[in-house]
Amino acid sequence: MSKELNISPIEYELIEAKLDGTLNEEQLQALRELEAQDADWSLKVEEVKTLRQDLESYLVKAELDKIHEEAYPEKTPKTRKLPQWIYAVAASITLILVGWISFQFLFVESNEKLFTTYYETDPGLITAMSGTDSYEFDRGMVDFKEGKYEEALALWQPLLEENPTGDTLLYFVAMANLELENYTESQENLELIIKGNPSEFKQDAEWYLGLIYLRNGQTEKAKGLFSNSSKPEAKEILEKLE
Amino acid sequence: MPEDSISHLSQEQLIQGIKENQRDVMSALYLEVFPKVRSFVIQNSGDEDQAKDIFQEAFLVAWQKVKNGDFQPQNATAMQGFLFQVSKNKWLDWLRSSRFKMESSMGAISIEVADSEDEILLEERLSYLEEAFQQLGESCRELLKRFYFEKESLEELAERFGWTNQTAKNNKYRCMEKLRKLIKR
Numbered sequence: 001m002s003k004e005l006n007i008s009p010i011e012y013e014l015i016e017a018k019l020d021g022t023l024n025e026e027q028l029q030a031l032r033e034l035e036a037q038d039a040d041w042s043l044k045v046e047e048v049k050t051l052r053q054d055l056e057s058y059l060v061k062a063e064l065d066k067i068h069e070e071a072y073p074e075k076t077p078k079t080r081k082l083p084q085w086i087y088a089v090a091a092s093i094t095l096i097l098v099g100w101i102s103f104q105f106l107f108v109e110s111n112e113k114l115f116t117t118y119y120e121t122d123p124g125l126i127t128a129m130s131g132t133d134s135y136e137f138d139r140g141m142v143d144f145k146e147g148k149y150e151e152a153l154a155l156w157q158p159l160l161e162e163n164p165t166g167d168t169l170l171y172f173v174a175m176a177n178l179e180l181e182n183y184t185e186s187q188e189n190l191e192l193i194i195k196g197n198p199s200e201f202k203q204d205a206e207w208y209l210g211l212i213y214l215r216n217g218q219t220e221k222a223k224g225l226f227s228n229s230s231k232p233e234a235k236e237i238l239e240k241l242e
Numbered sequence: 243m244p245e246d247s248i249s250h251l252s253q254e255q256l257i258q259g260i261k262e263n264q265r266d267v268m269s270a271l272y273l274e275v276f277p278k279v280r281s282f283v284i285q286n287s288g289d290e291d292q293a294k295d296i297f298q299e300a301f302l303v304a305w306q307k308v309k310n311g312d313f314q315p316q317n318a319t320a321m322q323g324f325l326f327q328v329s330k331n332k333w334l335d336w337l338r339s340s341r342f343k344m345e346s347s348m349g350a351i352s353i354e355v356a357d358s359e360d361e362i363l364l365e366e367r368l369s370y371l372e373e374a375f376q377q378l379g380e381s382c383r384e385l386l387k388r389f390y391f392e393k394e395s396l397e398e399l400a401e402r403f404g405w406t407n408q409t410a411k412n413n414k415y416r417c418m419e420k421l422r423k424l425i426k427r
Contacts, residue, residue, distance in 0.1 A: 004426070009415045050367075051422055052390065057364070058371045059391035060263060060305055064298045067269045068276075 007044050015048045114240065115215040118233050122175045122204065125168075134159060141172070149176040165192070167199040178208060187212045207231055248274055248322075253315035260308045260321075263391050272301065275322050279329040288333065296336065299361075300329035374424035382417035389414055 007015070014031050017023045023031060035041050124145045140155035153176045160169045174189035190209040193199055210225035214237070223241060226234035248256060248270040259267025276297050283293035304325045307313040315321060375383065385403075388394040394402070400410040 007419070007422075009412065012415050012418070013411070047422070048418075051418065051425075054364075054367050054371050055375070055386065055421070056263075056390050057302055057306070058368050058375060059387055060268075061298065061302060061368065062372075063263070063265065063268065063391070064272065064301055067272050068294060068298075071269075071273055071276075 003040070003043060005040055005044050005047055007048065011044060012048065015045050016052070018045065019049055019052070111214050111217055111219070114237055115211050118237060119178075119208075119211055121179060122172075122208075124172070124175075137169070144172060144176055147179075149179045152176045153180075165196060167193050167196060167201050170196075171199075171201040171205060174205070174208065178212070183212055183215065187216075203229065203231075207234065210234065210237075253318060253320055256321050257308055257313070257315065260305055262393055271321065271325065275325045275329070278326055279333075282326075282330055283333050286333065287337065292333075292336075296333050297329050300325060300332050303328050303332075303361075370425050371421075374421055374427075377424055378417065378420060382413075382420060385410075385413060386417055386421070 010030075011034065014023070014027055014034065017027050018031060038044070124141055136155045136159055140152040140159075143149070143155065144152040153173065156169060156173050156176065160166070160173055163169060170189045170193050174186045174193070177183075177186035177189065187209060190205045190212070193201055193205040194209065199205070206225045207229055210222045210229070213219075213222035213225065219241060223238060226238050229235075248267070251259070251267070251270075256267060256271065260271070276293075279297045279300070280290065280293040283296060284290070288296075304313070304321075307324075308321075313321075313324060317323075375386075378386070385399060388399060388402070389396070396407055396410045396414065399405070399414075400407045403410070405413070
């Protein structure tokens with residue numbers, strides 16, 4: 001079917017009548033004339049013949065496909081070749097994961113909410129009453145009260161290295177770190193106060209450490225600290241955690 | 243007639259039904275012979291899909307022979323036997339061809355290929371035709387299927403679609419010309 005052939009409706013009708021063997025006298029006469037005059041006539045006949053045969057073959061083939069599909073439907077779609085139990089297990093795992101993630105999310109969110117609700121910045125010390133003679137410490141406290149926590153830490157850290165057990169220093173270094181969201185450093189300093197010698201900062205240290213534990217999801221440890229506290233907020237949190 | 247039974251059909255009726263593309267006759271023949279071909283193919287290194295492909299190719303060969311009048315039944319199950327034999331031969335040819343390809347790659351002498359050149363050309367043409375046919379409009383597809391496969395006459399088509407006989411003839415010409423040009427594209 002390579003050559004471009006123009007086949008008119010009359011020619012088409014004649015070719016089909018010839019192929020079907022239904023030519024009448026008039027058509028036979030016209031056909032003979034075309035055969036004599038048209039150099040492409042035999043090509044046209046061949047083209048229509050092949051087209052008709054191929055079309056019918058294609059339609060038969062399409063029907064055979066339908067017959068086959070109806071008689072032998074695919075038992076399982078290809079996408080479900082794995083055994084059913086695998087889907088059940090996968091669904092269960094997904095459900096557990098979704099549940100766990102949701103629980104974690106809600107849990108962390110609720111603990112973080114409690115932390116945010118109850119956390120308040122320590123007001124700091126009146127510098128004249130700081131209880132230390134350190135100029136650097138007082139300057140740091142001024143920075144702390146102005147919200148300049150990094151500057152405060154820059155002044156306090158060298159002092160803490162010189163006096164690692166000083167409870168006032170430990171406490172305010174912990175508070176500055178807490179403001180800067182350095183929870184781990186803050187936690188370590190507060191734990192040192194609680195484990196150390198009796199301190200006027202111990203109760204506040206327990207309160208803030210309890211909040212850090214709560215935020216970390218260490219609820220039982222937080223509960224232990226809050227239950228020792230005389231702060232009314234600690235009792236509120238304990239009630240909410242029940 | 244139930245589709246799964248051709249036992250009550252004579253060979254003449256069966257052949258007439260195939261010539262006229264009667265759906266129930268074709269379906270009954272398919273259901274009668276395919277399971278046997280499938281068993282043969284599966285017992286001889288093939289699978290279900292290969293059995294389907296080889297059987298449908300064989301069915302088209304048998305159908306063409308019947309239409310051309312090249313098949314004359316000699317006994318009461320000649321058509322079924324012929325279809326099975328064509329399928330079997332095609333599968334054995336395929337196996338030999340497959341083996342040929344394997345051996346050829348190892349330096350052995352070629353023997354023969356599975357399909358004749360004519361059959362490969364037919365497959366190629368049918369593939370183009372399918373693509374072109376699917377590009378026709380719905381009405382052209384239905385008209386051509388009713389005329390060339392279901393063998394409805396132009397008069398029946400005219401009545402079905404509410405056309406005059408001349409309109410049915412013109413539409414059939416227009417659809418065939420469209421198909422012919424799509425294939426040549």
